Amino acid sequence: MLRHELLSRLHELLSPRTYLEIGVQTGRSITLSRTSTIGVDPAFSVINEVSCDLQLVRSTSDEFFARKAPLAHFPEPVIDLAFIDGMHLSEYALRDLINVERHTHPASVIVLDDMLPRHVDEAGRGREAAKKRRAWAGDVYKVVSTVRALRPDLVCLEMDTAPTGTLVLLAPDASSNALIDAYDDVVEEYVVPDPQTVPEEVLRRTRAMDPAQFLAAPVWPDLRRLRQLPAGRAAPEVRRVLASAGLRTPD
Amino acid sequence: MTGAEAGPAQPAKVKVSVVVPVFNPGGHIDPLIRSLAEQTMPASDFETIFVDDGSTDDTPGKLDRLAASTPNVRVIHTPGSGWSGRPRNIGIDAAEGEYVQLVDHDDELGTEALERLYAYAVANGSDVVVGKEVRKGGAWHVAPLFDKNRPRATFGKDPLVGIMTPHKMFRREFLNEHHIRFFEGPRRMEDHPFVLEAFFCADVISVLSDYPVYYWHRRADRGNAGARAYEWADFYVYMRDTLDVIERYTEPGDLRDRLLAFYYDSKGLGWLTRSVPHRTPAELRKHFDALRELAQERFPPSVDIHLHGMARARSQLLRAGDFEGLVALGAVESAIGVHQELVEIEVVDDTFRVRAITGLCYGDGSPLQFQVDGGRTWWRPPIELGSPVSHDVLDFSAVHGRRRIELALRNRRSHDVHLISGDAEQMTEEAPGILPFTFDTVFEFDPETVAGGQPLEPAVYDVFVRVTCSPWRRQAPLQSLPGAPQRRPLSRGSRATHSVVPFTTPSGRVALDVDHQTLIDQEAEMNDREATSTGGNGPGPKDQAVVVEVTSSYARRSADRVRLVLHLPGAGTSDGQRARVRLQRAQSAVTGDATVTDAIGGIRVEAGLPADRLPSGTWSIAVSLGQGERFQRVQARLLTSTTRPVALLTGSAPRGSASGGSGRVAQPPKAPGHPDWMRRAGRQVDRALGVLPPAQAARCRKALRATARRMLG
Ligand SMILES: C[S@@+](CC[C@H](N)C(=O)[O-])C[C@H]1O[C@@H](n2cnc3c(N)ncnc32)[C@H](O)[C@@H]1O
Numbered sequence: 024m025l026r027h028e029l030l031s032r033l034h035e036l037l038s039p040r041t042y043l044e045i046g047v048q049t050g051r052s053i054t055l056s057r058t059s060t061i062g063v064d065p066a067f068s069v070i071n072e073v074s075c076d077l078q079l080v081r082s083t084s085d086e087f088f089a090r091k092a093p094l095a096h097f098p099e100p101v102i103d104l105a106f107i108d109g110m111h112l113s114e115y116a117l118r119d120l121i122n123v124e125r126h127t128h129p130a131s132v133i134v135l136d137d138m139l140p141r142h143v144d145e146a147g148r149g150r151e152a153a154k155k156r157r158a159w160a161g162d163v164y165k166v167v168s169t170v171r172a173l174r175p176d177l178v179c180l181e182m183d184t185a186p187t188g189t190l191v192l193l194a195p196d197a198s199s200n201a202l203i204d205a206y207d208d209v210v211e212e213y214v215v216p217d218p219q220t221v222p223e224e225v226l227r228r229t230r231a232m233d234p235a236q237f238l239a240a241p242v243w244p245d246l247r248r249l250r251q252l253p254a255g256r257a258a259p260e261v262r263r264v265l266a267s268a269g270l271r272t273p274d
Numbered sequence: 275m276t277g278a279e280a281g282p283a284q285p286a287k288v289k290v291s292v293v294v295p296v297f298n299p300g301g302h303i304d305p306l307i308r309s310l311a312e313q314t315m316p317a318s319d320f321e322t323i324f325v326d327d328g329s330t331d332d333t334p335g336k337l338d339r340l341a342a343s344t345p346n347v348r349v350i351h352t353p354g355s356g357w358s359g360r361p362r363n364i365g366i367d368a369a370e371g372e373y374v375q376l377v378d379h380d381d382e383l384g385t386e387a388l389e390r391l392y393a394y395a396v397a398n399g400s401d402v403v404v405g406k407e408v409r410k411g412g413a414w415h416v417a418p419l420f421d422k423n424r425p426r427a428t429f430g431k432d433p434l435v436g437i438m439t440p441h442k443m444f445r446r447e448f449l450n451e452h453h454i455r456f457f458e459g460p461r462r463m464e465d466h467p468f469v470l471e472a473f474f475c476a477d478v479i480s481v482l483s484d485y486p487v488y489y490w491h492r493r494a495d496r497g498n499a500g501a502r503a504y505e506w507a508d509f510y511v512y513m514r515d516t517l518d519v520i521e522r523y524t525e526p527g528d529l530r531d532r533l534l535a536f537y538y539d540s541k542g543l544g545w546l547t548r549s550v551p552h553r554t555p556a557e558l559r560k561h562f563d564a565l566r567e568l569a570q571e572r573f574p575p576s577v578d579i580h581l582h583g584m585a586r587a588r589s590q591l592l593r594a595g596d597f598e599g600l601v602a603l604g605a606v607e608s609a610i611g612v613h614q615e616l617v618e619i620e621v622v623d624d625t626f627r628v629r630a631i632t633g634l635c636y637g638d639g640s641p642l643q644f645q646v647d648g649g650r651t652w653w654r655p656p657i658e659l660g661s662p663v664s665h666d667v668l669d670f671s672a673v674h675g676r677r678r679i680e681l682a683l684r685n686r687r688s689h690d691v692h693l694i695s696g697d698a699e700q701m702t703e704e705a706p707g708i709l710p711f712t713f714d715t716v717f718e719f720d721p722e723t724v725a726g727g728q729p730l731e732p733a734v735y736d737v738f739v740r741v742t743c744s745p746w747r748r749q750a751p752l753q754s755l756p757g758a759p760q761r762r763p764l765s766r767g768s769r770a771t772h773s774v775v776p777f778t779t780p781s782g783r784v785a786l787d788v789d790h791q792t793l794i795d796q797e798a799e800m801n802d803r804e805a806t807s808t809g810g811n812g813p814g815p816k817d818q819a820v821v822v823e824v825t826s827s828y829a830r831r832s833a834d835r836v837r838l839v840l841h842l843p844g845a846g847t848s849d850g851q852r853a854r855v856r857l858q859r860a861q862s863a864v865t866g867d868a869t870v871t872d873a874i875g876g877i878r879v880e881a882g883l884p885a886d887r888l889p890s891g892t893w894s895i896a897v898s899l900g901q902g903e904r905f906q907r908v909q910a911r912l913l914t915s916t917t918r919p920v921a922l923l924t925g926s927a928p929r930g931s932a933s934g935g936s937g938r939v940a941q942p943p944k945a946p947g948h949p950d951w952m953r954r955a956g957r958q959v960d961r962a963l964g965v966l967p968p969a970q971a972a973r974c975r976k977a978l979r980a981t982a983r984r985m986l987g
Contacts, residue, residue, distance in 0.1 A: 065925075083923050085913050085918075085921040085923060086892065086913060086923070088918060089890075089892070089913055089915060089918065112824070112825065114828060115921075117919075118918070118919045118921055121918070121919060122918055125917075125918075148825035148826075149825050203918070203919055206830070206919040207830040207831045207832060207919075207920075208830075210828055210830045211830065214825075214826060214828050214839075216826070216874070217825075
């Protein structure tokens with residue numbers, strides 16, 4: 024399944040009240056949205072048709088979140104569905120995740136693109152090696168192991184999408200400080216010269232799930248319903264719903 | 275003063291209590307709240323007490339919410355008392371700090387204000403610290419008091435009386451021991467008795483001049499009763515409170531008379547003459563009568579010796595009851611203005627040399643004239659002064675010799691002002707013995723040192739001329755050369771550490787652009803944006819900034835520092851070379867040492883800067899490689915925040931966002947398909963065509979457009 028198809032199906036199943044996209048480029052992914060949407064990209068050049076209530080922000084994601092009320096365009100300042108596909112360097116993606124999660128509800132869904140590169144060449148911090156392969160995923164895959172190590176409370180599902188794999192995070196916790204507290208040390212580990220050492224599990228997608236199976240899980244009506252509850256009450260419910268559908272971070 | 279119970283001394287719980295009397299500020303209080311949140315003094319070291327004097331707008335709720343979410347903020351609500359005296363007293367009583375800083379609700383503190391004031395106070399054991407006050411709004415003003423730091427100022431010797439605003443820091447126990455409090459209720463000039471009493475009682479008064487501590491927003495619609503028309507009789511009733519303090523604390527004699535003379539002139543005679551053009555004869559008459567009554571009662575003739583000549587003339591007219599004479603003199607005096615003609619601006623060896631004909635002139639543009647006679651210099655007033663005026667008040671010998679002609683550079687953002695004295699040569703006699711008050715003046719300054727020994731910080735500076743021939747001090751924006759094209763450099767700039775380029779503003783005045791601020795500063799007037807960007811010898815566009823390699827550069831926090839790692843292009847250096855990194859944001863700049871090492875394809879510059887000096891915001895970055903090397907901007911900015919990870923963002927900042935309704939993508943602000951260079955070329959063409967008659971220009975434009983289309987396809 025193509026990652027855009029995964030995203031498109033998520034829009035349908037979740038019918039989010041709000042959608043945030045970091046990294047818009049030509050609009051190929053934002054075109055899938057039918058809801059109140061904010062797209063953030065310092066250099067967008069949208070060529071696709073768009074059919075939603077859209078605010079397009081010409082800014083880096085970090086500066087976007089530094090604004091006073093970044094989500095003012097939304098009816099409510101909560102992100103139901105997020106697609107993180109901005110700067111493809113791991114420290115940027117981790118910051119995007121930290122900043123996005125702050126604005127989520129436990130029933131929100133966060134999708135990160137390019138988390139499972141296919142080759143080491145594609146996973147460099149620089150683009151040189153990727154040139155011969157046409158696609159550049161960058162080293163954002165590093166976020167997977169950070170999240171798996173530091174956030175056992177999150178449901179962290181790697182998706183076997185084409186061309187590169189995606190990461191879906193469920194049961195986010197806007198009040199968690201685990202990632203931001205670790206950020207400064209993690210950066211030092213992230214910023215290392217190419218070539219990167221990409222774990223076998225990532226390259227071979229040993230933990231990855233079939234996206235079709237994920238989309239078929241009987242959780243969507245519940246997630247939509249639980250959005251109505253206050254975060255504190257929704258969190259245990261969301262976890263229960265996900266667990267009984269067998270959705271949990273694989274070992 | 276109202277009774278402050280000097281009970282047992284309370285031990286201070288924090289270093290500073292900021293006391294803010296509040297009445298219906300609306301949004302005008304937001305800059306203050308922001309500036310308090312951005313203080314470099316740790317929040318746990320100071321508290322803010324907002325005393326809401328019965329506001330009827332949405333302020334009470336706003337402050338309550340702020341206090342609920344901010345541990346070092348307290349709010350006290352009191353029924354409206356009509357003026358700021360009572361809420362200030364309540365705040366001082368509630369304060370738990372070692373020092374109390376008074377701030378008004380629509381003003382602002384510099385980011386480092388509390389940290390610096392407190393350190394200065396502790397170092398000097400101060401009872402009162404007067405921090406440099408900068409006016410925002412209205413005419414700029416540089417008090418002579420702030421020409422240097424004065425750790426121990428003496429009241430009566432240092433020019434403290436010029437600064438009677440209460441925006442100062444006071445040792446709390448000092449206020450309590452001496453029972454110093456404000457008069458309460460709706461009365462004018464409530465700050466003068468308070469500040470005067472503090473000055474009289476203080477053992478140590480310290481003046482902190484090397485940092486703009488306090489931004490005073492002078493607004494016409496200031497809250498409370500400020501907008502009310504003056505009732506002169508009332509005003510002078512309240513002035514008696516101030517005079518009482520002077521008399522209570524001084525013996526009859528020189529100091530007392532000098533202080534009385536100050537009030538007699540600055541709040542009395544001078545004010546009356548200044549208001550002549552703005553008031554009706556009936557209003558002036560009321561003012562005159564009220565002041566005359568006060569003078570008879572409180573200003574003995576011995577005070578007049580301490581008035582300068584013109585004020586003495588005013589006093590003679592007032593005491594003699596010559597209303598018409600005083601109004602006529604006031605009309606002449608208030609029409610006096612700056613005469614100026616810019617001759618040239620040149621930059622030689624990075625030093626600016628501005629030559630102008632300057633002086634003072636009357637309303638009709640003719641210069642003031644003085645007569646040299648028997649070794650003395652006399653003013654030749656353009657009108658017959660009334661008979662009560664004695665001839666000796668026209669003797670300007672001393673004053674004429676002490677005249678000052680200055681150039682002022684005012685930072686458009688911080689409003690900080692730097693003065694440069696001119697070398698003035700008086701123009702020759704117009705007739706035997708008659709000298710015009712006109713000078714061929716040369717101002718020279720080095721932008722690297724003009725800001726009190728420091729370089730000008732990146733900003734746009736408006737340039738003014740100020741001419742002082744006490745009692746007249748006049749200032750005016752420096753007009754550019756006649757016909758100088760707007761927004762264009764006036765001369766080559768200097769480019770030592772900073773690029774400094776003089777240019778002509780759209781209103782035909784002279785301004786300086788330091789480090790391409792007309793381009794970079796989004797707050798700078800859009801009008802001046804292209805001032806220096808479009809060719810000439812001006813600084814290049816900001817792309818000149820050094821490229822920062824994105825994949826290996828980053829920022830992180832490390833203990834109490836923000837560590838910056840910048841990979842820059844550059845030849846191999848000797849490892850471990852010393853460098854400096856400077857972060858800059860609005861008025862603040864933080865500079866730190868850096869190390870340089872070789873790296874693949876360039877160099878790696880590393881610096882650790884104190885995190886507490888980098889409050890939330892976007893910081894531009896400049897690097898100086900090695901001793902004496904100039905700082906060069908790099909294409910990266912640092913985003914700091916207390917709630918989000920610190921982020922180093924490379925490349926240049928994007929601008930503007932678009933918001934579209936359903937099914938529509940709004941266009942980004944740029945015209946699609948028109949690259950920058952093309953729009954720039956268009957503007958250049960527009961300018962060139964500006965000299966042609968409109969119809970002809972339109973035909974040319976059309977032809978050029980057609981040619982361009984053919985060439986570009
Ligand atoms: C891979 S593209 C996005 C593609 C798009 N989501 C899609 O699926 O069609 C990455 C985009 O991220 C943008 N980008 C780069 N740095 C960014 C940053 N710091 N914040 C947000 N977006 C960024 C780039 O301009 C680029 O358009």
